[in-house]
Amino acid sequence: xxxxxxxxxxxxxxxxxxxxxxxxxxxxxxxxxxxxxxxxxxxxxxxxxxxxxxxxxxxxxxxxxxxxxxxxxxxxxxxxxxxxxxxxxxxxxxxxxxxxxxxxxxxxxxxxxxxxxxxxxxxxxxxxxxxxxxxxxxxxxxxxxxxxxxxxxxxxxxxxxxxxxxxxxxxxxxxxxxxxxxxxxxxxxxxxxxxxxxxxxxxxxxxxxxxxxxxxxxxxxxxxxxxxxxxxxxxxxxxxxxxxxxxxxxxxxxxxxxxxxxxxxxxxxxxxxxxxxxxxxxxxxxxxxxxxxxxxxxxxxxxxxxxxxxxxxxxxxxxxxxxxxxxxxxxxxxxxxxxxxxxxxxxxxxxxxxxxxxxxxxxxxxxxxxxxxxxxxxxxxxxxxxxxxxxxxxxxxxxxxxxxxxxxxxxxxxxxxxxxx
Numbered sequence: 001x002x003x004x005x006x007x008x009x010x011x012x013x014x015x016x017x018x019x020x021x022x023x024x025x026x027x028x029x030x031x032x033x034x035x036x037x038x039x040x041x042x043x044x045x046x047x048x049x050x051x052x053x054x055x056x057x058x059x060x061x062x063x064x065x066x067x068x069x070x071x072x073x074x075x076x077x078x079x080x081x082x083x084x085x086x087x088x089x090x091x092x093x094x095x096x097x098x099x100x101x102x103x104x105x106x107x108x109x110x111x112x113x114x115x116x117x118x119x120x121x122x123x124x125x126x127x128x129x130x131x132x133x134x135x136x137x138x139x140x141x142x143x144x145x146x147x148x149x150x151x152x153x154x155x156x157x158x159x160x161x162x163x164x165x166x167x168x169x170x171x172x173x174x175x176x177x178x179x180x181x182x183x184x185x186x187x188x189x190x191x192x193x194x195x196x197x198x199x200x201x202x203x204x205x206x207x208x209x210x211x212x213x214x215x216x217x218x219x220x221x222x223x224x225x226x227x228x229x230x231x232x233x234x235x236x237x238x239x240x241x242x243x244x245x246x247x248x249x250x251x252x253x254x255x256x257x258x259x260x261x262x263x264x265x266x267x268x269x270x271x272x273x274x275x276x277x278x279x280x281x282x283x284x285x286x287x288x289x290x291x292x293x294x295x296x297x298x299x300x301x302x303x304x305x306x307x308x309x310x311x312x313x314x315x316x317x318x319x320x321x322x323x324x325x326x327x328x329x330x331x332x333x334x335x336x337x338x339x340x341x342x343x344x345x346x347x348x349x350x351x352x353x354x355x356x357x358x359x360x361x362x363x364x365x366x367x368x369x370x371x372x373x374x375x376x377x378x379x380x381x382x383x384x385x386x387x388x389x390x391x392x393x394x395x396x397x398x399x400x401x402x403x404x405x406x407x408x409x410x411x412x413x414x415x416x417x418x419x420x421x
Contacts, residue, residue, distance in 0.1 A: 033063065034419035036115065036123040037074060037081045043214050044131070047078030052213060053139065059131045060105060065112035066095050072112075076131070091360060094336050097126060099134050108134060121215045129211035134299075136206065140265035144203040149347040150192040151235040154304045159188040160235055162295040164227040167246045171224045173337060174278065178250060182269065182280045182293055187288055197239075197268035203246010205268065212245055223249045231307050234344030244268060311344065312370075318348045320373050320382040326414030328383040328396065335361040337381075351375045351382075363407040363418045370398030385416060390406060 022210045031039065043049055058077040065072070075082040082416045093100050093109055100109050108130045115123055133143065150156035163184045168175035189195055200249040216222045226242045247268040251258040255275040263270060273280040281287075292298075320327045339357040351373050359366040359381065366372075366383070373382040386396045389409055394401035403409075403418065410419045 010306075028120065029123060030119055031123070033072070033112070033116060033287040034081065034084065036120070037061070037127070038074065039120070040124045040127045041076045041079050041081050044076060044128065047212055052210065053131055053132075053135070055135060055138070057128065057131045057135060057210075059134055060107045061110060061127075062093055062100070062107045063112050063115065064089055064093060064095055067113070073107075076127075091336070094338070096338060097130055099130065106134060116361045121228075124215035125208075125211035127211075128214045129207045132207045132210040136203070141202055142199070142265075144196055144200045146196070146200045146237050146240065147347055148192075148195050148197050148200060148239070149236050149352060150188070151239050151329060152193065152344045152346060154301060154308055155190060156188060157231075157235065157304050158297060158300040159184055159191075160239060161229045161300055162185050162291075162297065163188070164229050164243065165295060167243065168224050168227045170250055171220055171227075171246060175254070176251075177281045178272075179281065180295075182272070183283065183288065183291060184295075185269070186280070186283050190283060198269055201240040201244040201247070201269075202265070204240035204265050205248060208241045209248035219249060219388075233305065233342045234340075236345040237341035247272065311346070314346055314348075315352065316355045316384065317371055317382075320384070321348060321351055324414075326385040328394075328409075328416040330359060330361070330366070330381040330383070330418065332378055332380055333361075335359055341394065348373065361418075362404075364392075364401060364403040366399060368399035368402045372399075385414065 050056050054216035060075045063072040066089060069089045071087050073085045093102050095111060097111055097114055098109050100107055115126060151160055163181045166177045170181060189197060212219050212222055216410060223245050227246060251271060258271050261271055319325050337357060337359045339354050343355045353371050353373055355371055357368050357372045383399055384397045386394045388395040392403045394409055406421055407418055408421045410417050
């Protein structure tokens, strides 16, 4: 797997555990790792599980315990779990809930902490979600990285909030609200035409739907709870989990054979329009105005703007895009990175601002709690210039870089870079 593809996959990450906290967090699971794997293997081997996508979801698995620098290797296959083997982790595979090619073999990778610090149902959900990703290409579903930065802009967030409210009502049985959701969605996509909402939603939504379908008894209640909008949360990389699993659950009711439709790869919304066109009308200004009033759109806009104003000084990060601005530059070469997909992503035009990010390279590791600018072409990351540099530690505005031996920081005309000594 090349570095670009790897970096796109890292968006499935350690803090993905947060995606599961909306439901079932009131109790813990006392199963061991081995018992959790066996439970998942037995569920995947059920006839109804195989019938879900017309295939057996088997997979080699690596579970990374980064606290103890250990990797656990096993395989789920036909209801059984292979003997678990161990070896040192040493950053040989990404610390992420994703998949990765290691020693010429594709593995599902799972973060031990994300697996074990969750309920029994959530463990099965996580494992099935990630295993599905390794099979989805056989269904024509491509792995997509979200380019839907408008989901964290004021207007885009307000319209997403309305769509999610309408979807909750549709899940309760009021299918007239499905029409509301799709009308608002169509309007948002007409404003932000450069989006891949439908395909990103298909990618993460189907994986999440699969995990939920095979792990949660009351899927409708669970999926509806995931649509509780959280104004402090980011949605650029997270909306697809929630809306995708919701639309898939609704399709179970209105079109039971949707999973086998030849047009599945075109998206869940395409299938709804195909089978129930009355729920997806063209944008009508008069009807749209009624909907916006009904769901208090203007008030939502005011609240969203206030939340953005509280985000911090975005301008100082946007200034880093100025070629003459002082900054620390990290080239996207032989690095891995993780960040919370539920953090808000701020579009800066040719780049985005990410919070709470960790970058690991051959030179060491960066831990940032205030923000890192990532260019849209993924070629580099920018940080505010360092305020303190010692032999192996670089400190700046809520970030710290620990360098390995043989590496140092070079500065020229206010531009800082990490170089070999």
